[in-house]
Amino acid sequence: MIFRFDASEAQAILDTKRRMLGRGLSYAEKILFLHEGEGSYAKRLNPGKDPIDLYPDRVALQDATAQMAMLQFMQSQAEKIRVPATIHCDHLLRASRGAEPDLAEGCEANREVYDFLSSAAERYGLGFWGPGSGIIHQVVFENYAFPGGLMLGTDSHTPNAGGLGMLAIGVGGADAAEAMLGLPWETPYPLIVGVHLTGRLTGWASAKDVILEMLRRFTVKGGTGKIFEYFGDGAQSLSATEKATITNMGAELGATSSVFVYDEGMDAYLRSVGRAGDADKVEAMSEILSQDKRCTDEPESVFAEVVEIDLQSVRPAHAGPFSPDSVTDVADFRRKAQEEGWPQTVSAVLLGSCTNSSYSDLHAAADILEQAARQGLEPKVPFLLSPGSIQIFETIRRDHLLEIFLKAGVTILASSCGPCIGQWERKDVPKGMPNVIFTTFNRNFRGRNDANPETRAFLTSPAMAAALAIAGDVGFDPERDTLHSSAGEPFKLVPPKPPALPPDGLVSTKEGFRPPKEDARRTEVIIPPESERLERLKPFDPWDGKDFIELPILVKTAGKTTTDHISPGGRWLAYRGHLSNISKNLLEGALNAFTRETGHGTNVLTGARGIPFPDLARSYKEESGGFVIIGDWNYGEGSSREHAAMTPRFLGAKAVIARSFARIHEANLKKQGILPLTFSEPSDYDRIEAFDRLSILDLDKLAPGKPVMVKISREGSDSFEIRLDHSLNEKQIAWFRAGSALRGAVS
Incomplete structure (x- = not known):
């Protein structure tokens, strides 16, 4: 069975939640409640404040992030995964001359990584999709996604599966490792935003233009802490793959996830890809997999916000x-380009x-x-x-x-x-x-x-x-x-009218796929001892119980600081399984607000200028016991790569203080034992100067909802204090004290 519950069980759970909330339920809420753990089940949760424990149906990992996820999973000493999972080799192949030569060169260049991932998948019971088999989200859509399911994936575009009515959420590797251990995944209970689509797309307008319209309205920060639920006649006019384009790029809104309500288009897609059995099971649950009537009659009483989009008005x-x-x-583009x-x-x-x-x-x-x-x-x-x-x-x-x-x-x-x-x-x-x-x-x-x-x-x-x-x-x-x-x-070119699905269905092939083994305890996980690309992890040290005193600032970043800026991809993808080596790219693309340099800063201990941030971080770790990073708005926007949290942690970061954080990056910082703190007064960002020393005080009293005070010491000037906020709960504070979430969970 693809569902972890039967219809009568599900109806009982949802009836309890309806009584608790005093109203009908949205589609996204139903999926959340049907996967909720006992820790939060009996509580009425406040969106954005209270955590919810969730048990996913499956986990998906792509090769660039799977390396660190599996290395962390191995630290647990578990014999086998407890939740179905797959690894997809899609990120490491370089595009140059064409499919055949690129694939041959990529398989050779990445052999030790593929050997590691393949052997780890076999050893611990994961399915393995080899290089050339496809992009993770497309392969998941074709083979695993299903309406009403919950999935975690180590890629920010995991919500692509929302086009098939699955609530799919991008996470870091530590989250994935814990989920594969059968532990609940915790996240702040999200706000549910209803997006009511009416009309039909016309002319050159496409599903891509629908999500661009959402980005125009909400920006890259506007979706933080939210799930976007698409519904209405307009939603039903879109094919499953058109829906997936929209939910995929919900990641660009900063959203927790995006999902469409189950409809006939999803049923048609499942049958087209040869999954009639899954389609029948979903159809049998169709009464559960729907919005309650109140969502359409009184949407404002269900959703935190309602967005109206007439597809007829969407322009390319x-x-x-x-x-x-x-x-x-x-x-308007020609005029804009000229201007x-x-x-x-x-x-x-x-x-x-x-x-x-x-x-x-x-x-x-x-x-x-x-x-x-x-x-x-x-x-x-x-x-x-x-x-x-x-x-x-x-x-x-x-x-x-x-x-x-x-x-x-x-x-x-x-x-x-x-x-x-x-x-x-x-x-x-x-x-x-x-x-x-x-x-x-x-x-x-x-x-x-x-x-x-x-x-x-x-x-x-x-x-x-x-x-x-x-x-x-x-x-x-x-x-x-x-x-x-x-x-x-x-x-003149005429707008195309492509079919929603191939008239003869998708060609059935599993080329490049190796299913999980039932028992592979004798399989050896391959990590060459002298590898430059793979390195077994050592647990991060636990907090020593002391305040952070007189820490230097590694950098104050200016403007947009994405995970691409913090831990770039490109040539660095080769080292995603080797923490020591990948740390050499720390903040390589970040703009230094103090010096206006990119990737470099001034050593406040020696006065040396133009020092690459990784070298500067090592110096501060040795000489001062660590450092602090100061960030601007939406710090850590972009991908789910936890390397953007693991590399600063490895090099000595104690805290990141920002005006605001992107969801996944903030979660990754918590998981790796770094304190993510925000300025209570955002303008305090401007008060921080290059040679300031920061003391983060009373950490033994760190508690949920309680502000943290930081003392700023400045040579030749009186010290002053500023207030910082945080979203840490008791469990996450325990991660900080243990040194990391996984270390805390395993212990």
């Missing part, structure tokens, strides 16, 4: 550069990623290329395609879509993340040269795709990406602009 848009909430309608002085020609187009690599997405792009080919045109710029999975690749090959892409000169990459997460060996544009690319990806932080800080990356839909590849003009608007055929005849 691009987002960027450098932030996914910088949204501009396509109709900003951006290059006017497109330098490359990238299609695919976990956000937009479904059959329907690729069909839409192929339609545009075919329209152009009939007029004697082909892409004017490099056009790269990353299929979402081997199933998608085999299906577009069977249905002759692959032929259209190849005839148009498109480079077909391996079914992996590739350029979306910086694994792109780009050679057509030298580093430092300003240029514009359009992608169907989900993030566009500076330097993320090609390590060129001067690349302006814009997020768009598959159809629009293909149209821009044909036009080569950044301001091209297919709704009103005309192209000219090879014979000089004017013509």
Whole structure:
């Protein structure tokens, strides 16, 4: 059975919750309550304040984060996982010459990591999807996601499964390790925001434009602590994969998760991918897997907030550069590009990623290329395609879509993340040269795709990406602009109308998959002793019971500080399983508010300038016993990578003090034993100076809801105190005292 409960059991639980709350329940609430642990079950929880204990149905790990997750799991001495889990090898393959050579080179270059993950999966009972089998979220969507389920994943875009009605949440590796041990996962009880969709998408508007409209309204900070629940006639008009595009990029809102209410489109998808048995089980639970009537009759009495979007009014848009909430309608983009002085020609187009690599997405792009080919045109710029999975690749090959892409000169990459997460060996544009690319990806932080800080990356839909590849003009608007055929005849592109699902279903293949073994206790986990890429973990030291006195500031970061800035990807992905080596990239991309340098700071002990942050951190750890990091708004925005918490912890960080935190990063800091503190008065951020020393006092009295005082000592000036807030509960304070959450849980 895919459900951990039967219908009568579920109905009893939900009836209890209805009586407790005095109202009907939303779809997301039902999933939460049906997976809730005893610790919070009997309580009426306050959103954003009280924790909820949850038991997930499964866990998914991608190869870049799975390394540290499995290394932490191994510390527990457990014999086997207690919750179904899979590892997906999708992040480490570099995109360069095409699928076959890239896959061959990647398998060789990453052999020791794949051997480790493969052997660890076998030893502890996880399923293993090898390199080239697909992007984690697409493979999970095809094989494991189901309406009403709860999943944790070590990737921030895990909510992709929300397109199939599953509540899926991105977490750090320590969270995943604990969940695989059968321990409850704790998170602040979220606010549920209802997003009521009406109407239908028309013309060039797409599901990508719906989530860009949400980002325009909420920004990258507006979803923190929230689950977005999409419902209404408009929601039902979207296919399951269109829904997934929207829930996938809910991560960019900073949301805990995003989910669509179960409907017939999800049933159709499950049957199309050969999961009729799962579809039947879900259909039998359809009365449970619905919103209570009050959600539509009186939504304001159920949801913390209600958002109205008429899909008919959604217009095609691009987002960027450098932030996914910088949204501009396509109709206004030429003017905007000219005002900003951006290059006017497109330098490359990238299609695919976990956000937009479904059959329907690729069909839409192929339609545009075919329209152009009939007029004697082909892409004017490099056009790269990353299929979402081997199933998608085999299906577009069977249905002759692959032929259209190849005839148009498109480079077909391996079914992996590739350029979306910086694994792109780009050679057509030298580093430092300003240029514009359009992608169907989900993030566009500076330097993320090609390590060129001067690349302006814009997020768009598959159809629009293909149209821009044909036009080569950044301001091209297919709704009103005309192209000219090879014979000089004017013509306009017509909006594509791709099928929601392949007419003959998805090709069935499990290529690259190895199912879990029942008993593999004799399997040896492979970690070469001299490896530069893998390193067994040593537990972090517990708190010594003393206040943190006169600590130097490693850096005060200015502006957007994402996990990409704190622990960059790209070439550093090679060291995600080696804490000593990955720590050498600490804050490499962070802007120093004191010196305006990136990745460097001044040693306040010696006066030496231009010191890389990892070297500075080691010095402070040796000479001062540690350091503090000061952050700006939404510190730690972006991916779920816990390396952004583990590396500062490894190098001596005692606390991170910020104006505010992104959800996953704050949780990861707590898990690794670093105190995440926020300025009670945000303007106090401006009072902190480079040579200040910080003393964090009365830590023996650290308690939930009780502010923390920090004394600022400044040479030649009187010291002063500022107040800091925190969201630590009793359990999380115990993690801090134990040295880390996993150490506390195991002990």
